[in-house]
Amino acid sequence: MQTSVNTIIFDLGAVLIDWNPRHLYRKIFSSEEEMEIFLRDICTSDWNEVQDEGRTLEAGTSLLVNQFPHHEENIRAYYGRWQEMLGGEIEGTKNILRQLKESGQYKLYALTNWSDETFPVAWELYPSLHWFDGIVVSGREKLRKPAAAFYELLLNRYQVNAANALFIDDNARNVKAAREFGIDSILFENPYQLKIELENRSINI
Template sequence: MQYTSIIFDLGAVLIDWNPRQLYRKIFDTEAEVDHFLTHVATSEWNETQDAGRSLAEGTELLVQMHPQHEAPIRAYYGRWKEMLVGPIGGTVELLHQLKKQGHIKLYALTNWSAETFPIAVEEYPFLDWFDGIVVSGREGMRKPTAAFYELLLERYQVDRSQTLFVDDNLRNINAAAALGIESIQFTTPEAFAEVLYEKGILQRPA
């Protein structure tokens, strides 16, 4: 198969983002961190901001629901940068190789708040290597909504039959596959590299 495009997820594929890194500084025990992220500042709540709700509105709604946790709730976005662990170096190197090779277009499709994404752009220059990035918070929709994938395909005239999509989340992988986009679930940079070698997208090192 001749591939012309690769669509990357960003979080947990190229960028290690983990709210636990912040909340381990705030709470005394891992159990307290677990409880807060499972029952208060949940992934579902965060994803609503990823889909376009403002950080201020999301924060105030959660404070009203859990006033006893006001300080750690406000820290979620007030100290959001502390959740950025860093780049996932092995995947960044693969992205660099693909960029240098030059014959495959590189895109990113990410669930990310429009208000925090500029922080990542400032922190990680490799985000400039993409030929296009579609950010959920800017578009008011997110993965796994089919229209979000279709938006990228249409905006950049991407041929889905010649495209590989990589994401760590199986929910997002299944949604892309249902749209006819070949998809692989990211686990490690090494495993992703093997896929690229086996498919002839990159040449295996001698």
């Protein structure tokens, strides 16, 4: 059956760009256990996502330093050494994105939970980010996934029909929200799995 998809929307972190705080904190902590406790209890994903929604890096850092002064150096490393969390482009996804771009059949967008203060670093480093027809960055918009308004913002800004769109994200929460909004979605695991999922929708690359 021929697909009706004409627009493909990518998440960025852990889908196209290998961002992971463990790339940095493995250099700082002497054991995986110490590192995981720190990321679970102090510099948590929930805390980081508030910066992704527009809180300044300075405000977020100060909040934790006040709460956990004995961890100040490690807390300040989170954004002070943020670039060390970047592991490069995920080559398999980059190749898929390139083939989709070269096919000329699809509009390509990114919808990302990312701080407006750190996104320009990735923008300068990674050419694949420039292949999109548009990127919506949560930190700029003061909105983030899984809020329905964030998906709606992209659809409205670029005149995208949800019924003709496909969304790709590694976070099950964000995929669920997109599906509830009426956007067919793929829960990303790895580039090989993504290629199969695309072929199952008659998107051949």
